[in-house]
Amino acid sequence: MVSPLPSPEFVTTPIDWRNVTVIGAAHLLALSSIAWLTIVQCSPWTIALGIAWLLLCGFAVTGGYHRLFAHPTYRATAVVRAVYLLFGAAAVQNSALKWAADHRLHHAKTDHAEDPYNIRRGFWWAHMGWVFHKDVTPIDVARVKDLSADPLLRWQDRHYVLIAVLVGFVVPGLLGLAWGDPIGAVLVAGCLRVVVQWHTTGAVNSFAHRFGSRPHSLATSARDSAWTALFTFGEGYHNFHHRFQLDYRNGARWWQFDPTKWLVWTLARVGLARDLHRTPVEVLARARAQVARMSEETRSGTRDSAPRH
Numbered sequence: 001m002v003s004p005l006p007s008p009e010f011v012t013t014p015i016d017w018r019n020v021t022v023i024g025a026a027h028l029l030a031l032s033s034i035a036w037l038t039i040v041q042c043s044p045w046t047i048a049l050g051i052a053w054l055l056l057c058g059f060a061v062t063g064g065y066h067r068l069f070a071h072p073t074y075r076a077t078a079v080v081r082a083v084y085l086l087f088g089a090a091a092v093q094n095s096a097l098k099w100a101a102d103h104r105l106h107h108a109k110t111d112h113a114e115d116p117y118n119i120r121r122g123f124w125w126a127h128m129g130w131v132f133h134k135d136v137t138p139i140d141v142a143r144v145k146d147l148s149a150d151p152l153l154r155w156q157d158r159h160y161v162l163i164a165v166l167v168g169f170v171v172p173g174l175l176g177l178a179w180g181d182p183i184g185a186v187l188v189a190g191c192l193r194v195v196v197q198w199h200t201t202g203a204v205n206s207f208a209h210r211f212g213s214r215p216h217s218l219a220t221s222a223r224d225s226a227w228t229a230l231f232t233f234g235e236g237y238h239n240f241h242h243r244f245q246l247d248y249r250n251g252a253r254w255w256q257f258d259p260t261k262w263l264v265w266t267l268a269r270v271g272l273a274r275d276l277h278r279t280p281v282e283v284l285a286r287a288r289a290q291v292a293r294m295s296e297e298t299r300s301g302t303r304d305s306a307p308r309h
Contacts, residue, residue: 026195029190030192057091062232073247091197101141119210168190172186176189208236215240224238225237240252246277252279
């Protein structure tokens with residue numbers, strides 16, 4: 001089992017005051033949005049816009065940044081990629097190129113010092129604390145040379161801040177003019193939505209590396225957490241994902257809550273996506289059987305070496 005305690009090999013890097021300021025201000029504005037809805041104006045249109053933007057930006061991260069770009073689990077048309085990139089920028093989690101580079105490093109070095117959001121550095125570090133510190137080394141875009149070949153991703157990377165501001169905040173404000181609540185639209189669909197999304201994304205790195213089961217692999221701290229999947233668009237089945245990174249699903253069984261896999265499947269049905277990768281059923285069964293056997297050996301005291309895939 002991976003130790004949840006910090007290791008002496010970890011070095012604390014300087015505080016990134018720009019990120020601290022931006023994230024702190026966003027949280028204050030998110031609180032202001034609740035006050036706005038409570039005291040000033042509670043428009044159902046504003047609330048509906050906030051929910052719509054949360055869904056659009058959320059799926060852009062889970063279906064786009066994560067399952068399409070960081071892990072090429074399927075292929076999508078230029079229109080779908082463009083929508084992902086527009087609303088992914090609005091999620092304010094960096095450009096797709098840099099997000100994917102960080103995430104691939106996380107998978108390559110899970111639970112080791114190089115892991116950007118290593119759970120062994122503590123729950124808070126994995127959840128959001130890592131963003132408050134400067135990187136020891138610049139993000140290695142060499143990990144995403146395949147993505148750099150796509151002109152759409154290069155365009156988004158160059159204009160990431162402008163796109164994030166326009167799609168994440170300006171467009172909601174302009175839409176809010178239609179029902180006389182532009183300020184509320186910016187606060188709810190912009191600030192409150194982005195803060196909620198930061199914490200749901202962080203929950204995959206924190207909750208799903210600390211709580212849940214490990215039915216497919218004992219090699220890392222990644223865990224399957226059905227309740228985490230409920231508010232992360234299906235990303236909570238994290239043990240499965242770490243073991244089978246090229247599967248477009250996180251919840252592989254039909255009854256597991258994974259709206260992102262349903263979105264990708266739907267896109268494929270209407271011709272907007274193709275080449276969906278699925279792990280064969282027999283491979284899944286072998287992985288679960290191997291974990292069950294290793295767990296039994298550990299309980300009986302016949303296994304004295306660290307588990308492997």
